[in-house]
Amino acid sequence: MDFLDRFSIPPHDDPMLYASIVAIGLVSIAIVAGVTYFKKWGYLWNEWLTTVDHKRIGIMYIISALLMLFRGGADAVMMRLQTAVPENSFLNAQHYNEVFTTHGVVMIIFMAMAFIIGMMNFVVPLQIGARDVAFPRLNALSFWLYFAGAMLFNISFVVGGSPDAGWTNYYPLAGTEFSEHVGVNYYNWALQISGTGTLMTGINFIVTIMKMRAPGMKLMKMPMFTWSALITNLIIVFAFPVLTIALLLGTFDRQFFTNFFTTTDGGMDMMWANLFWIWGHPEVYILILPAFGIYSQIIATFSERNLYGYKSMVASMVIISLLSFLVWVHHFFTMGQGAVTNSIFSITTMAIAVPTGIKIFNWLLTMWKGKIRFTTPMMYSVAFIPLFTIGGVTGVMLAMASADYQYHNTMFLVAHFHNVIIPGVVFAMIAGLIYYWPKMFGFMLNERIGKYAFWNIVIGFCLAFFPMYITGLNGQARRMYTYSEATGFGPLSMLSFIGALLLAVGFVLIVYNVYYSFRYAPRNVGDDPWNARSLEWATHNPVPEYNFAITPTVQSEEAFWDYKKNGYKLFNGEIKDIHMPNNSGWSIIFAGIFFVFAFFFVFHVWAGVIIAFLGIIGCMIYRSFEKDDGHHIHKEEIEETEKKFGGAE
Amino acid sequence: MKQDSNLPLEYSTETNEMNILGFWIFLGAEIMLFATLFTTYFVYVDRGVGSGPAGSEIFEITPVLIETILLLTSSFTIGLAVHAMRINRVKAMIGFMIVTLLLGAAFISVEVYEFIHYYHVGATLQTSGFTAILLTTLGTHGAHVTLGLFWGIMIIIQICRNGLNARTANKSFIFSLYWHFLDVMWIFIFSFIYLKGMM
Ligand code: HEM
Ligand SMILES: [Cu+2]
Numbered sequence: 001m002d003f004l005d006r007f008s009i010p011p012h013d014d015p016m017l018y019a020s021i022v023a024i025g026l027v028s029i030a031i032v033a034g035v036t037y038f039k040k041w042g043y044l045w046n047e048w049l050t051t052v053d054h055k056r057i058g059i060m061y062i063i064s065a066l067l068m069l070f071r072g073g074a075d076a077v078m079m080r081l082q083t084a085v086p087e088n089s090f091l092n093a094q095h096y097n098e099v100f101t102t103h104g105v106v107m108i109i110f111m112a113m114a115f116i117i118g119m120m121n122f123v124v125p126l127q128i129g130a131r132d133v134a135f136p137r138l139n140a141l142s143f144w145l146y147f148a149g150a151m152l153f154n155i156s157f158v159v160g161g162s163p164d165a166g167w168t169n170y171y172p173l174a175g176t177e178f179s180e181h182v183g184v185n186y187y188n189w190a191l192q193i194s195g196t197g198t199l200m201t202g203i204n205f206i207v208t209i210m211k212m213r214a215p216g217m218k219l220m221k222m223p224m225f226t227w228s229a230l231i232t233n234l235i236i237v238f239a240f241p242v243l244t245i246a247l248l249l250g251t252f253d254r255q256f257f258t259n260f261f262t263t264t265d266g267g268m269d270m271m272w273a274n275l276f277w278i279w280g281h282p283e284v285y286i287l288i289l290p291a292f293g294i295y296s297q298i299i300a301t302f303s304e305r306n307l308y309g310y311k312s313m314v315a316s317m318v319i320i321s322l323l324s325f326l327v328w329v330h331h332f333f334t335m336g337q338g339a340v341t342n343s344i345f346s347i348t349t350m351a352i353a354v355p356t357g358i359k360i361f362n363w364l365l366t367m368w369k370g371k372i373r374f375t376t377p378m379m380y381s382v383a384f385i386p387l388f389t390i391g392g393v394t395g396v397m398l399a400m401a402s403a404d405y406q407y408h409n410t411m412f413l414v415a416h417f418h419n420v421i422i423p424g425v426v427f428a429m430i431a432g433l434i435y436y437w438p439k440m441f442g443f444m445l446n447e448r449i450g451k452y453a454f455w456n457i458v459i460g461f462c463l464a465f466f467p468m469y470i471t472g473l474n475g476q477a478r479r480m481y482t483y484s485e486a487t488g489f490g491p492l493s494m495l496s497f498i499g500a501l502l503l504a505v506g507f508v509l510i511v512y513n514v515y516y517s518f519r520y521a522p523r524n525v526g527d528d529p530w531n532a533r534s535l536e537w538a539t540h541n542p543v544p545e546y547n548f549a550i551t552p553t554v555q556s557e558e559a560f561w562d563y564k565k566n567g568y569k570l571f572n573g574e575i576k577d578i579h580m581p582n583n584s585g586w587s588i589i590f591a592g593i594f595f596v597f598a599f600f601f602v603f604h605v606w607a608g609v610i611i612a613f614l615g616i617i618g619c620m621i622y623r624s625f626e627k628d629d630g631h632h633i634h635k636e637e638i639e640e641t642e643k644k645f646g647g648a649e
Numbered sequence: 650m651k652q653d654s655n656l657p658l659e660y661s662t663e664t665n666e667m668n669i670l671g672f673w674i675f676l677g678a679e680i681m682l683f684a685t686l687f688t689t690y691f692v693y694v695d696r697g698v699g700s701g702p703a704g705s706e707i708f709e710i711t712p713v714l715i716e717t718i719l720l721l722t723s724s725f726t727i728g729l730a731v732h733a734m735r736i737n738r739v740k741a742m743i744g745f746m747i748v749t750l751l752l753g754a755a756f757i758s759v760e761v762y763e764f765i766h767y768y769h770v771g772a773t774l775q776t777s778g779f780t781a782i783l784l785t786t787l788g789t790h791g792a793h794v795t796l797g798l799f800w801g802i803m804i805i806i807q808i809c810r811n812g813l814n815a816r817t818a819n820k821s822f823i824f825s826l827y828w829h830f831l832d833v834m835w836i837f838i839f840s841f842i843y844l845k846g847m848m
Contacts, residue, residue, distance in 0.1 A: 134667045199678055207671045211663075237674055241682035245689070249785070258774050258781040259699070260689075266699030266778030271692060275685065617799075624803045627816075 006603050009161045021158045050583040052136035054121045055543055057143050061118025068111040075103035077500050084497035086485040096481035097164040104167025110150040115429040116290040117201055120229045126536035127223045129214025129552045134207040136581040142197040144591030149194025152598055156186040163187040171261035171269040176254050182602050188251045189598035195240050202236030216554040223534040224307055228293025231317045232286050239282035246275035277328035285324040291428030295381045298435055299363050301532045302378035303370025309362040316355030323352045333401040334408050342401035349399035353392055376450035380431035383458050384423045391419030412472025415465045422461050438529050442542040443521040449513040456506030464499025467492035533561040538570055540645040546578045546633055549642050575639055577632045590619040659822035661815050672823045676830050683834050686786045697778030704846030707772045712763045713843050716756050723752035724832035727825045739813050750801045753794055760791050793831050
């Protein structure tokens with residue numbers, strides 16, 4: 001029995017936990033039964049699980065991101081419910097710790113990251129006129145590693161217990177002394193696996209963008225989203241190895257009893273905080289830059305104007321990417337590194353606001369005198385500008401080291417980062433999803449339901465987070481599971497809870513919209529339903545497997561617009577056979593073995609670790625010897641597909 | 650597959666070119682990985698000793714010198730292997746690759762001896778923050794070399810089976826980049842961990 005004991009959950013006495021175990025079990029059985037009943041295993045395996053098509057991988061990322069959004073959202077509502085009234089006992093302290101930890105990790109790593117990488121996967125090759133990414137197989141592996149990490153993290157709360165030291169996972173709290181159960185081991189391994197996948201994505205996209213652009217598309221003619229993707233991936237390549245090492249050292253501390261982050265025998269707990277934020281601050285820019293890219297596309301399209309200040313947009317992203325590595329200490333001004341250090345980091349932090357401000361003005365000037373159309377994606381973009389600016393301003397407030405002694409670790413900070421991440425990243429991803437929906441699926445999402453969702457989300461956001469600025473300034477600490485009536489935080493916290501509910505309604509409406517539009521929306525939306533500007537819109541809706549029948553030749557920044565309005569020719573030459581990579585089950589199997597490896601490692605089951613490790617080696621040897629030159633889609637087949645869409649150019 | 654005869658074989662196809670660029674970027678990430686380890690090492694080298702031994706008390710010059718010579722020589726021989734590949738001398742190339750891998754294996758053996766020595770003088774992974782980061786940094790480098798040994802064997806088998814073609818040439822060239830990179834990292838380890846530690 002001893003062996004099995006390790007998999008049980010530390011005592012919570014919480015009926016809800018057991019209810020969720022049962023719910024997870026039932027849902028899994030239902031899914032398996034459903035797929036079997038409809039005989040869809042073959043379809044699922046051949047068309048999706050083994051695919052190397054960047055569009056499908058992108059869609060799988062986005063679906064996973066939405067699932068994680070609901071997982072993280074459930075955590076969020078639970079937290080706001082617990083704190084809605086003083087002295088509430090819905091969650092106990094330990095359970096609350098676990099919920100805010102998983103909320104943070106799921107939202108940042110498994111929701112936001114997956115969403116932006118999914119968006120990059122779908123859009124970037126289309127925007128640069130490529131057939132796929134540089135390394136399609138590696139791309140599939142990236143996705144499956146991410147997915148394995150996400151699943152590993154999510155089973156933690158039913159097998160062995162969730163991590164409970166915050167998404168920042170500070171030591172010594174995260175060490176075995178204060179967090180005995182396996183939760184933090186899960187944290188280490190889930191992030192390690194999905195982080196490896198992200199690093200590969202970084203390499204893949206840099207090569208794709210550097211090497212696979214359509215003829216004529218110089219760097220300074222790339223659409224802005226592609227620019228943002230390029231810079232984001234550069235940040236990924238330089239930031240993620242730091243996380244790799246930090247997690248490795250954390251694993252050593254917890255599982256091999258080393259003294260990296262302990263407080264004895266030369267250990268230094270602040271070393272973790274430093275390493276974490278050397279990765280962590282660039283990470284927040286990894287999230288926001290692609291969002292900026294999406295807004296740039298949407299705002300230009302719906303203002304019917306060229307993006308204002310193209311060069312300054314690029315320059316400010318480059319500056320942001322450099323500065324993002326030089327500000328990490330602002331996350332712990334209060335930890336006693338002295339006035340000089342704090343001042344330096346205070347200044348670098350404030351400096352980041354400058355290029356960010358430039359971008360804000362560029363968007364405003366793009367809209368200036370534009371013919372603005374208030375579609376749903378545009379409404380999110382317009383709401384983003386003032387809301388994000390508030391987040392930026394409170395960021396600069398936090399950046400003043402001496403003042404931060406007051407704000408640090410209060411709800412004010414919580415309000416700040418949600419204020420930049422929700423209107424910044426989440427709005428952008430929803431807007432981008434709606435904008436590219438016809439490209440993905442060939443029909444549009446309903447605008448009326450979309451706008452209901454929008455208003456719920458915007459109002460919900462303001463109600464949920466603005467009160468936190470006030471309670472934070474009044475001294476309410478973050479991550480406290482309850483507070484007394486006398487603090488007076490009650491009414492504003494209740495308001496926050498109501499806001500959280502509105503947000504939840506908004507997200508449910510988005511899902512309903514997908515269902516509704518799937519059933520009722522017309523299918524013949526044409527190839528250019530938004531009257532868009534950049535190259536990805538020169539493909540069909542939905543995009544055929546090979547993207548472009550003829551590789552486009554680009555002459556200007558807004559290739560598609562100039563083709564429509566100014567008679568530039570995009571497609572020269574004729575249709576030829578197209579070379580495509582083959583599907584392969586290798587990626588999902590390899591990532592599956594990684595999952596097993598990490599799972600056993602979490603629980604110190606060394607026999608399992610060794611067997612899985614041999615499996616990993618086996619997969620790599622197999623891959624080394626494999627010969628796979630892909631296949632060709634024949635000219636006739638392409639011509640037929642093109643005819644169905646109304647003829648090639 | 651399109652081949653451009655003006656370019657060396659390892660660069661001759663588009664895929665090959667992308668593989669090489671991708672690998673360079675990967676090496677950029679590896680540099681960050683080792684940079685993080687080095688930084689952490691520098692933080693712990695003085696302040697993380699605790700009650701354990703300091704570097705000067707446990708480092709031994711002889712095995713370190715042997716390791717350095719072995720690895721530097723192997724970097725030279727892998728260079729010769731690539732040169733042989735360029736002038737299409739397959740046998741010589743395979744020979745130099747085998748020598749490279751043997752030198753690598755010898756390096757690992759000496760490193761294992763070194764680790765056993767640390768164990769005997771009471772500098773284990775658990776002793777202090779300093780010994781932990783020392784062994785982790787050396788171990789990470791050693792693990793890379795070990796992986797390289799297996800990788801190299803795979804490539805040699807493939808050249809023996811299929812001869813030199815765009816694919817195997819590309820793999821061999823990338824392998825040589827990897828091997829040189831590990832050598833460069835070792836030079837950093839040698840100078841900033843051992844020499845500085847023994848001074
Ligand atoms: C104008 C630009 C910004 C400035 C000056 C700024 C400044 C700061 C400062 C000083 C802190 C630390 C405060 C403390 O712990 O007391 C902080 C925390 C944070 N910021 Fe920002 N920020 C900016 C933009 C952003 C953006 C764009 C994002 C994300 C997309 C972001 C996400 C976060 C997160 C996630 C945290 C802390 C999370 C935690 O401790 O759990 N910030 N910011
Ligand atoms: Cu920061």
